[in-house]
Amino acid sequence: MLQIEDLWVEVRGREILKGINLQIGTGETHCLFGKNGSGKTTLLVTLMGFSGYKVKHGRILFKGEDITHLPINERAKLGLGLSFQRPPTLRGVKLKNLLALFDKKSDAGVQLAADYNFEDFLGRQVNLGFSGGEIKKSELLQLLAQGPDLSLLDEPESGVDIENLDVICQMIRKLLQKEVRKNRQKSGLIITHTGLILNYVNADRGHVMLNGQIYCHGNPRDIFERIRNYGYEECAKCRLFEQGF
Amino acid sequence: MNYSENYYDTKDFSDDDLLETFTPASEVERPKDIGEFEEEELVRLKQTGIDLTTPDRTGTFIQTNSSVLKCDCEAQGVELLSITEALKKYDGLKDYWWKLISTEKDSFTREADQELDNGYFIRALPGEKVIYPLQTCLYIRNENVAQRIHNIVIAEEGSELQVITGCSTHPHLTSGLHIGVSEFYVKKGAKLIFTMVHNWGENVYVRPRTGIRVEEDGVFLSNYIALKGAKSVQNFPTATLAGPNALARFNSVIVAPEGSDIDTGARVILKAPGSRSEIISRTISFGGRVVARGHLVGLASDIKAHLECQGLILAEHGVIHAIPELEAHVADVDMSHEAAVGRIAQEEIEYLMARGLSEEEATSTIVRGFLDVRINGLPAELNKELQEVVEECHKGM
Numbered sequence A: 001m002l003q004i005e006d007l008w009v010e011v012r013g014r015e016i017l018k019g020i021n022l023q024i025g026t027g028e029t030h031c032l033f034g035k036n037g038s039g040k041t042t043l044l045v046t047l048m049g050f051s052g053y054k055v056k057h058g059r060i061l062f063k064g065e066d067i068t069h070l071p072i073n074e075r076a077k078l079g080l081g082l083s084f085q086r087p088p089t090l091r092g093v094k095l096k097n098l099l100a101l102f103d104k105k106s107d108a109g110v111q112l113a114a115d116y117n118f119e120d121f122l123g124r125q126v127n128l129g130f131s132g133g134e135i136k137k138s139e140l141l142q143l144l145a146q147g148p149d150l151s152l153l154d155e156p157e158s159g160v161d162i163e164n165l166d167v168i169c170q171m172i173r174k175l176l177q178k179e180v181r182k183n184r185q186k187s188g189l190i191i192t193h194t195g196l197i198l199n200y201v202n203a204d205r206g207h208v209m210l211n212g213q214i215y216c217h218g219n220p221r222d223i224f225e226r227i228r229n230y231g232y233e234e235c236a237k238c239r240l241f242e243q244g245f
Numbered sequence B: 001m002n003y004s005e006n007y008y009d010t011k012d013f014s015d016d017d018l019l020e021t022f023t024p025a026s027e028v029e030r031p032k033d034i035g036e037f038e039e040e041e042l043v044r045l046k047q048t049g050i051d052l053t054t055p056d057r058t059g060t061f062i063q064t065n066s067s068v069l070k071c072d073c074e075a076q077g078v079e080l081l082s083i084t085e086a087l088k089k090y091d092g093l094k095d096y097w098w099k100l101i102s103t104e105k106d107s108f109t110r111e112a113d114q115e116l117d118n119g120y121f122i123r124a125l126p127g128e129k130v131i132y133p134l135q136t137c138l139y140i141r142n143e144n145v146a147q148r149i150h151n152i153v154i155a156e157e158g159s160e161l162q163v164i165t166g167c168s169t170h171p172h173l174t175s176g177l178h179i180g181v182s183e184f185y186v187k188k189g190a191k192l193i194f195t196m197v198h199n200w201g202e203n204v205y206v207r208p209r210t211g212i213r214v215e216e217d218g219v220f221l222s223n224y225i226a227l228k229g230a231k232s233v234q235n236f237p238t239a240t241l242a243g244p245n246a247l248a249r250f251n252s253v254i255v256a257p258e259g260s261d262i263d264t265g266a267r268v269i270l271k272a273p274g275s276r277s278e279i280i281s282r283t284i285s286f287g288g289r290v291v292a293r294g295h296l297v298g299l300a301s302d303i304k305a306h307l308e309c310q311g312l313i314l315a316e317h318g319v320i321h322a323i324p325e326l327e328a329h330v331a332d333v334d335m336s337h338e339a340a341v342g343r344i345a346q347e348e349i350e351y352l353m354a355r356g357l358s359e360e361e362a363t364s365t366i367v368r369g370f371l372d373v374r375i376n377g378l379p380a381e382l383n384k385e386l387q388e389v390v391e392e393c394h395k396g397m
């Protein structure tokens, strides 16, 4: 599904990503851990193609196609979707109008909002005055309406209360076709600090990003336990060990 | 110091040369009947919010140059007259005539005082709730004419009234001068929604002079829509909230094409405790200049007022000058403003592109949202106009 090869990325003249290699197979869910400022969001928005994130070296293959220099909307059309950590506010643009853009004929967006108890927000301007948790819900709702094959989720559960965590995780499970056991088509890359999501959404692999590089690949629960017990710095040390696999 | 209602109105926009340039409306052709209008003129009126076919209007007033061609209102509970008739009927309208604006304000008010062509008088009787809007049209039909208007609108106690005023020029006419003095009186517990649509020729000068007085629990909502520009507009209505809990809200949507210079805004003087106000403007420049003013003056405690100027520049050489002013004279007020001008944030466009929209679709979605201010009772035709402007935006990018 996704293949990142030796990706170097610069933001405002500063090197942020330094040689990222990562592969995500069809139907797989991966988790990305890492310190604040280590470059996780940078990786996701680079995959999506945002301006200001300059690929200096390496390439991104999606469904076998080189998308490194494709415009954002064409990546979206190919099946890439991003739930933003901090999305911009769209003044005057109502959430329901945005959802309607995905499907002009049906009221699928309205139905989705009803399913996840978000109807009251349909008439609100996108992200204007939304609370932290509401932003996450709105992002996932948009992704569900969009229906990408690879969902890039940037801290989808940060700032979400216990009850809503349940709802958010249901949304993610739906997005990633977690109910489908055989021939699952949908893949995901999820950034998480809390690891809470692992209790609801089964993930296949975990990765740790430190200072623009990926250290340590492995079982996400094990990695998260290790980070909890020994901190991120230990991850840097066990890199060599991981590479033996 | 005594802050009288005219205290703030000190800026003098006098321009005697401009007055000399144009022929008084009273000295040119006086059309006698609306039946003389060509099809394209009727289309033009429709684009200005004036619909002569719909039954959903309480009354219609049409003045062309200096002649009143139509002044029909069958409805009970509301009165529609030409201002010259109203002055006769009500003995000079002593309590309302030039009470909110000084005749000495500038050369244009002096001109309107001395050389009045006509105007309309609308009055909703006490307690009457008028469902459909009244429409009034001020139309300049000949080249190079100066039209001088004075209007008075009164919403008596407990009444509700909507007025749509469309100001326009003949589709083939380029040059003219419109002077429009308007005084609005919203009495205790009354509600007045006033929507003004400007649709001028390229070289038209526009000088409205407007005063509004809102009494206790009264509501005044103003919508100003100017999508086609003009050579020069100076429009700066001043509302005084004179009674407790009075409310005034001004919404404007202004588009300035290349070559137009639009100086507009509103001032609200919150004189009574508990009064509230909001001034919201959305301006787009396609190369023209817009000055978006807003001045809130808090003179009483427990008031709430907010000012918002948002401007988008969508073409080179465009200028948007937002001048938000807050002036509090007592401590216990809640007054705020927000202003932002510039191009559409790249981040917003890319956010929508990440959802699969093309750059053009993303831009028009944002511009459509930008222009979507709450416009109460906006006629369908105008909504369509607004959409057309949005489509224009692609070309301007």
Ligand SMILES: Nc1ncnc2c1ncn2[C@@H]1O[C@H](COP(=O)(O)OP(=O)(O)OP(=O)(O)O)[C@@H](O)[C@H]1O
Binding pocket: A011, A012, A016, A034, A035, A036, A037, A038, A039, A040, A041, A042, A043, A052, A085
């Ligand atoms: N647009 C930008 N302008 C300037 N610096 C940026 C920009 N985007 C990212 N950076 C910098 O790049 C580094 C990585 O940021 P990034 O947002 O990718 O971190 P992150 O791993 O997602 O952190 P967090 O866990 O706090 O979300 C940070 O030092 C950040 O300040």
Ligand SMILES: [Mg+2]
Binding pocket: A040, A041, A042, A085, A154
């Ligand atoms: Mg981040």
